[in-house]
Amino acid sequence: MKRARVACTLTSSLVLLVFSLSVYPDAHALPSFARQTGQRCSSCHVGGNWPQLTPWGRFFKLSGYTAGKSLFGDKGVGLNYVPIGVFGQFGATWASQPNDSQGQPVVSPNGSVSAYEFTGEVGTKLTDFLGVFYEYQLGNNFPGWKGAGGPADLRAVHFFHPGGQELLVGIDTNNNPTSQDVWNTLPSWGYPFYTSPQALSGPASPMISSLDGQAASVGVYALLNRQVYAEISTYRVATNFFRWMSAGTSFTSGGVNYLDGYNPYWRVYWTEQHGPHVLMVGTSGMHSTVYPNSAAPSGPTNVFNDYGFDTQYDYLGGGNKASLRFSYIYENQSWNAGFPQGASSTLNGNIRSINLNGTYTLHDRWMFNAGFFVNNGSNNAALYAVTSPSGSQLTASPNTTGYVLELDRNVTQNLKLTMQYNGFYKFNGLTSNIDGMGRSPGDNNTLWMSLFVAF
Amino acid sequence: MNRFTVSVTSGVIALLVTSPPAFAQKVRSIPPRIVTGNCSGCHGVHGNAQSPEFPSLAGLDASYIEQRIAAFRAAPTPPSDELLYWLFNHAESKKIAASSSPEALANMVGIAHALTEQQIKEAAAWYSAQKPKPPGGHSANLPPGSIGSKIPNEKHQARANRQDILHEAAPVTASSLRSPNFDPLDRSSWLWPVQNVQLSAGYSEYTIFNERTHRDQFGQDPSASRLVYVALWLNFEGVGP
Numbered sequence: 001m002k003r004a005r006v007a008c009t010l011t012s013s014l015v016l017l018v019f020s021l022s023v024y025p026d027a028h029a030l031p032s033f034a035r036q037t038g039q040r041c042s043s044c045h046v047g048g049n050w051p052q053l054t055p056w057g058r059f060f061k062l063s064g065y066t067a068g069k070s071l072f073g074d075k076g077v078g079l080n081y082v083p084i085g086v087f088g089q090f091g092a093t094w095a096s097q098p099n100d101s102q103g104q105p106v107v108s109p110n111g112s113v114s115a116y117e118f119t120g121e122v123g124t125k126l127t128d129f130l131g132v133f134y135e136y137q138l139g140n141n142f143p144g145w146k147g148a149g150g151p152a153d154l155r156a157v158h159f160f161h162p163g164g165q166e167l168l169v170g171i172d173t174n175n176n177p178t179s180q181d182v183w184n185t186l187p188s189w190g191y192p193f194y195t196s197p198q199a200l201s202g203p204a205s206p207m208i209s210s211l212d213g214q215a216a217s218v219g220v221y222a223l224l225n226r227q228v229y230a231e232i233s234t235y236r237v238a239t240n241f242f243r244w245m246s247a248g249t250s251f252t253s254g255g256v257n258y259l260d261g262y263n264p265y266w267r268v269y270w271t272e273q274h275g276p277h278v279l280m281v282g283t284s285g286m287h288s289t290v291y292p293n294s295a296a297p298s299g300p301t302n303v304f305n306d307y308g309f310d311t312q313y314d315y316l317g318g319g320n321k322a323s324l325r326f327s328y329i330y331e332n333q334s335w336n337a338g339f340p341q342g343a344s345s346t347l348n349g350n351i352r353s354i355n356l357n358g359t360y361t362l363h364d365r366w367m368f369n370a371g372f373f374v375n376n377g378s379n380n381a382a383l384y385a386v387t388s389p390s391g392s393q394l395t396a397s398p399n400t401t402g403y404v405l406e407l408d409r410n411v412t413q414n415l416k417l418t419m420q421y422n423g424f425y426k427f428n429g430l431t432s433n434i435d436g437m438g439r440s441p442g443d444n445n446t447l448w449m450s451l452f453v454a455f
Numbered sequence: 456m457n458r459f460t461v462s463v464t465s466g467v468i469a470l471l472v473t474s475p476p477a478f479a480q481k482v483r484s485i486p487p488r489i490v491t492g493n494c495s496g497c498h499g500v501h502g503n504a505q506s507p508e509f510p511s512l513a514g515l516d517a518s519y520i521e522q523r524i525a526a527f528r529a530a531p532t533p534p535s536d537e538l539l540y541w542l543f544n545h546a547e548s549k550k551i552a553a554s555s556s557p558e559a560l561a562n563m564v565g566i567a568h569a570l571t572e573q574q575i576k577e578a579a580a581w582y583s584a585q586k587p588k589p590p591g592g593h594s595a596n597l598p599p600g601s602i603g604s605k606i607p608n609e610k611h612q613a614r615a616n617r618q619d620i621l622h623e624a625a626p627v628t629a630s631s632l633r634s635p636n637f638d639p640l641d642r643s644s645w646l647w648p649v650q651n652v653q654l655s656a657g658y659s660e661y662t663i664f665n666e667r668t669h670r671d672q673f674g675q676d677p678s679a680s681r682l683v684y685v686a687l688w689l690n691f692e693g694v695g696p
Contacts, residue, residue: 034535038565055506056496067493069569128488159492161485166500273505316506414538455536 030123030133031085031454033060034413037068041413046314046321047361048410051189054316055273058182062223064155064170065131071124083124089116091418091450093198097443100435107198107446108142116140116197116450119150130156136247142198148248149213151179151188168223172231175238175245176212177265177286180219180231185310185327186284188212191357191371192404192420196448199422202400203384204377206331206351207257207304208265208286211235213249214256216242217265229269234262235286237297251294258294260301263287269310278314283307292337300337302344306330321361329353331377344382345396351377357404367408375400379429386428388436397429402441416452421445483584487577493566494578502581503588508558513585520579527567530555653688 030050034041037060042048044057053061060067069080090113098110119137126132135150157170178186184193187209195201219233237259238246251258269282288304291297310327331351335344357371377384381396388394402424409417424441427434434441486500494512498504502513512520531551534540540548555564570578658681 031535038532038568040561043562059496063492276507412538
């Protein structure tokens, strides 16, 4: 124990020391894209802070990652750059109260330095109209390690010029609804951009953000004059031909979302840039039909309809950059399969998710982030109930409210340090005694310090 | 009449009235792919950059654009693994960092190396054929009695061929510069009570000057370019600005 504490203290001191150094700007992004374009991460990512995108970064993604060098050398011989990269993340998480009142661990291990992930990525243009981005991650599950596919995104694009206008049309396939989006308001790339795998979170989340690595899409999108974007995609379970997109996901063991048939996703936004000011207003949504048991995908299904509104404002003023983001997602649930089987206490329900957050970036070195979130929903004892040791039900509500504060320091574009604090005002519908043994929502607060390297 | 018919009719009329020498120049009506997919991301399809971080290229001389790209290509590409350079080859790391401005290293040096000679010529020809957009925030036909307020944009960039100085705080021409790349913070407003009189007030500051964070060889900071001005403009010929 003493040894662990010493290691922890040393690491904290080291992290704080490096934090206080001012050496080089920029931080990681996809290293292979940096090799492809020859640009620094800060060219596409605001302040070099992945995954926030600059206007150029958004366009680079929508244009199919096709800017920069050709992957293949002259006459198709050799490679012009290495189209792969590797990441590693290390750190420690401290909980306000790592154990419950009976001494049972809630966050474990608490405060010990651990490796969190080792990831390999392929991100490159393939031709002038085709590009790909794929990650495979070995992640620490506390306990145990698990390999799984990360984001997968394959795009083909073409520019049309009808009547002097510009119309970018693309075809896209990916493995996570909203991961194809270029704004940081929707769930996939929203704030907090990273969290500790040990951090606690509320029990409810909309289906549109619960299909990562379980679904696969085919979609088409169009960007008119770089101002109006519209997309329609359809998602199905990532099996058979799409199995590479759900690598590491076991459908037969249950507990994941197995989509029935083809499920539409849509996205529309309008954006305007004037000088350093960028504004976006958008809406998105998805209709999902999901089997109640992924191990036995047949029979009746549950239906989830998500409707989202989001807006983002960026100020990109040289050494001072700022972003303000807001999103609201309403999900209408029909437990057509779950209710008769007892997996849901109600036939119909809903989830209401609000996120308001912002980032201030100073000289592409320091990032100050703050966010407030509300994840509310209708009561559902079968899904969200917490009972006290005496057996009485304390809550059937998923309502969770809190905030996330984060400070980032880019030491070089290969090395980023993060300090993040997750705090809760309400957890599982309760503002006190959330486990029937006197635990408060604030006891679930966590502090996370991490070091991220990318090459 | 639908848009297609209008386009065709306009095209035919344009062909009929176009003088033979201009017609022979074969000015493209749609941008080359290198502009669409690369350059336009920062400089705009028609060379009028939205962000003040990037220079507008519209109307610049093609040879000047080619010359600038050649300069970027002559500089070493910033390494994507700069941490390793910093740790194990610090001298080279410092040399690369000193070879270009931070902005050029971040955005242009690497991408310039990815271009072919043909693409450079296409992009330079396209941008030199484009018309610079009037400075944002005001109209040449602004009615008397109106109040204007400018939002900083590309107006200080690539201004070599522009003559709009009436509302400018401190016009700077590219003729005296290594590059037209600035990072201006500029606010100006004007009041036009009658058509013969204009009152102007403004403030400007540069955080990047001549693509450098230092204005001159003596290490003077770009912020030394701060300027506050108040101006009274009179015109008794009855023509407003």
